[in-house]
Amino acid sequence: MIALFLRDLALAIRAGGGFGLGLAFFLIVVVLVPFGVGPERGILAAIAPGILWVGALLACLLSLDRIFALDFEDGSLDLLATAPIPLEGVVAMKAAAHWVTTGLPLTLAAPVLGLLLHLEPAAYGWLVLSLALGTPALSMIGTFGAALTVGLRRGGLLLSLLVLPLYVPTLIFGAEAVARGAAGQANATPLLMLAGITLATLALLPFAAAAAIRINLR
Structure with a gap:
């Protein structure tokens, strides 16, 4: 399982879906917001929690279609499905690799990007904590969506349509936690x-994703 995790880390970085792509997209979103809403400090500070969470959520979407695509194309997914290790464990390791290469860098970079949006100083710790709690759920839900669409040609758009509604509760509570922290509430x-939400997704979705992969490989 550890070897599979390290292999997926290397593949994610080598395929361009790792640190650089997600962080670059996150930066672009944050930089463009002041051009759209204006440079007023008060307005930017008020919308900063939501914008940072939306940016992180969208950045997580960029590499979801690669989670199982490379293994499906070269036949590795069939071998993993018939290997002695549980397919649920394979799904969990792939979700963990996605979080390490996407969610963790976004969590660490968010406070720096918050400076561009004049985020209230009291909110920085809550921003990091909320992203640390919420981004594993984004990776796990995305892995489930990738399992549903594995093998489909041009399944990236369908994957986004499937995953985005499931992301909404995490987005709502994550942004609300930061906004309340900024207001001192x-x-x-x-x-x-x-x-x-994160614990529920980690407990349930590996089994659902594994079942979806078995159906798609028949």
Whole structure:
């Protein structure tokens, strides 16, 4: 399992779906927002939590179609499906590799990009915490969507349409946690909801994704 995780890390970075692509897209989104809404500090500070979370969410979408595509094309996915290791474990390792190459860099870069949007100083810690709690769910949900569309030609658009509605609860609670933190309000409830969503996806979706892969490989 560790070897599979390291292999997926190397493939994700080598295929261009790792650190650079997601971070570049995140930066572009954050830089373009002031051009669209104006440079007023108050307005930017008010919308910063939502914009940062939307940017991170969209950046996670960029590499989802590569999670199983390369293994499907070279036949490795068939071997993994018949290997002694559980297919659910394979799914979990691929989701973990996606988070390390996408979600983790976005979480670490978000405070720096928050400076461009005049994010309130009190919100920086909550921003990192909310992204650390929420981005694993984004990777796991994206892995589930990739399993549903594996083998489909040009399935990237369909994958986005399937995954985006499932991302909405994570987006709502993540942005709300940061916004409440910026305002000095209690934000334990959205953070707990965010953690609950992540734990639920990690517990349930590997089994659903593994079942989807078995159906698609028949």
